[in-house]
Amino acid sequence: MANVHAESLRMPEWEGGVLPYSVGHKKLGMWLFIVSDALTFSALLFGYSYLRVSTPNWPTPFHLWPSIAFSTLMTFCLLSSSLTMVLGVNAAQRNDRAGTIKWILLTIAGGVTFMGLHLKEWSNLFQEGITLVSNPWGVPQFGATFFGITGLHMFHVFTGVLYLAGMAIGVSRGRYGAEHVEVCGLYWHFVDLVWMFVFPLIYLLSVKMH
């Protein structure tokens, strides 16, 4: 940090010779991707809210037990995998290769557990007749938004797991350094961040009233 300040004192930031944001191009690129992807999810969540406001008999089917307990456990898995990711980035910055791989593998375990729980939840919903295009309440928009949004999120978790696996292999071969791991971590935290909006909007606002 001190070094960065020293550089920016020496030369005006936008006149070249200094990276204006003081981050490498990989990290800046990942941040730009994250902003655009955040807008994709924003659009989907706004679309869900639009449909929900305009549909008077929108179903709120989730019981606290087991549905909400289940999705809370999924939230715990994602949050904890973010924690292990931070520890992995820290290990990478200490050049602790074995530690980095260990924490990345734990992060993958968190992501895989999340996906396993999510797929189990989906299959339970399918058995109750709640699918992408139909459900017992005759409000097909419910399934379309629920499976659309959670499905796109799960796809992000899936690609994140692949990304992490590639990172673990690359780190073990000495191909990837701390910056690579950090950029991968940014993506993983973003997947966690999106869930922080999906969980309350899709699950907690759909708790069955008694």
Add this chain to the structure above:
Amino acid sequence: MNAHSENHDSHGLSTKLTLSVWVWLLVLTGIEVFLAYIQLSLTLMLVLLMGLSLVKAALIMAYFMHLRFEKRTLVLTLIPALLVVASTLSVFFPDSVRLLHMKPW
């Protein structure tokens, strides 16, 4: 590239701070689930949940995604643009209320 990134990326979050951010995120999630348990009105619930979620998102971005320790310019480039564009999507809400009251079908 490597020499450059080692210069300013070498200050990882302390494990203690990381753990306390994680605990806070879990506590805020717990509060959200509790709000669902006590069953408030939909509007109040929406406001409270979004408020808590924004705090959680801020914690994740500031500490896990390291934004608190980046140059202010990066934060000012990324976050206001994101918030403004996302807020612009609210322009559709009057139409959803219209749809609720004046269904064309």
